[in-house]
Amino acid sequence: MMSEHNRQSPHFQGWVLLAGLILMAACLRAPVTGVGPLIGMLQQELRMDAATAGLLTTLPLLMFSLGSLFAATLARRWGLGVTIFGALLAVVAGVMLRSAGSVMALFAGTAVIGAGIALGNVLLPSVVKTDFPDRVPMATSLSGIAMGVAGAIASVCVVPLALWFGWQVGLAAIALVPLAALAVWALRAPPEVSPSSVEHTSGAALWRSPLAWQITFFMGFNSLMFYSMASWLPEILAENGFSAVMAGTLHGEMQLASALPGLFLAPVIARFSDQKLMAVAMALLMSAALLGLLSYPGWAALWVAAFGFGSSGCFLLAMMFMAFRTHSPIQAASLSGMAQFLGYLLAATGPTLAGGLHEQWSSWQAPLLAGVGITLLMALCGAMAGRDRKIAVS
Secondary structure, eight states, X not given: OOOHHHHHSHHHHHHHHHHHHHHHHHTTTHHHHTTGXXXXXXXXXXXXXXXXXXXXXXXXXXXXHHHHHHHHHHHHHHOHHHHHHHHHHHHHHHHHHHTSSSHHHHHHHHHHHHHHHHHHHHHHHHHHHHHOTTOHHHHHHHHHHXXXXXXXXXXXXXXXXXXXXXXXXXXXXXXXXXXHHHHHHTTSOOOSSOGGGSOOOOHHHHHTOHHHHHHHHHHHHHHHHHHHHHHHHHHHHHHTTOOHHHHHHHHHHHHHHTTTHHHHHHHHXXXXXXXXXXXXXXXXXXXXXXXXXXXXXXXXXXXHHHHHHHHHHHHHHHHHHHHHTOSSHHHHHHHHHHHHHHHHXXXXXXXXXXXXXXXXXXXXXXXXXXXXXXXXXXXXXXXXXXXXXXXXXX
């Protein structure tokens, strides 16, 4: 049995902090994106129409937005560790409820998952700024790798598990990751600083800051595009002749490609005084991927990988902006809350609008072209948000 001395040693706690960050990040994508490859099966098994199935992909984004309003307040009141532990508990409970077998449980569980992930999404920059203040790019990059790998494993495995054991087992298996994260977060040492003593920054200053709005739209447009693709990519591929298994594999490839920016982003960013060029390059890569998928769908493996790579790069840059452009962990949480409240509110419209455009035009051409325009706007926002500046404290 591990002694209390060993548990409190700096070396052990350093590894606990790192493992806790990685496992926490792994829980922030897979529980939601793992549903995409099973949408067709869920519609058939539970007799849901397309509109109801679309709500299943939109509901988590609405919960991400709503939960973002409370994350910073909860962290100030209860502390970062306790709040994240509660968020992970919510994700586990939601995954199990979602797998119960009924339509009502499916939607209720999805809402609980969304609320838990919302807290984790908002507080991730604060965890990075608190636990790794001198290694923000490295810690953020590792978070991105964890999200991409976990999302890829979920997307690739969920269809075979559902075919072999039923969709309930396929979705319930995702609970293994947040359970592991809970075990690690339980080992963290108690905080030395009480939550109430942490510097508080007026939220009103953020809403008046042009820089905060630039970061918000950069993240929001990226979230809109990522979750639209995560929801509809299997259908886009199916319309171009890909089988359900291959579509699920390519869906997983998009998730796996999203892990790659974490491998090189930290050392590259260290060479520059700001992140303008990197933000613009990642957004334009998404534009090129959408144009490629539209023009040469037979090369989908290339375009899907490029889209996942660019979107993850933009997400990681947005997370870094929240640490680089703020003065304290609480200000980072407040900025994260603003960006994710508005960003996910915007993203929640994506799957529904994309589906509506597809129905109106009987083709995925219009949604993909609209996506190109949105990613070009992202590039403009990234060029402004990537400048080396900080948001005023009050």
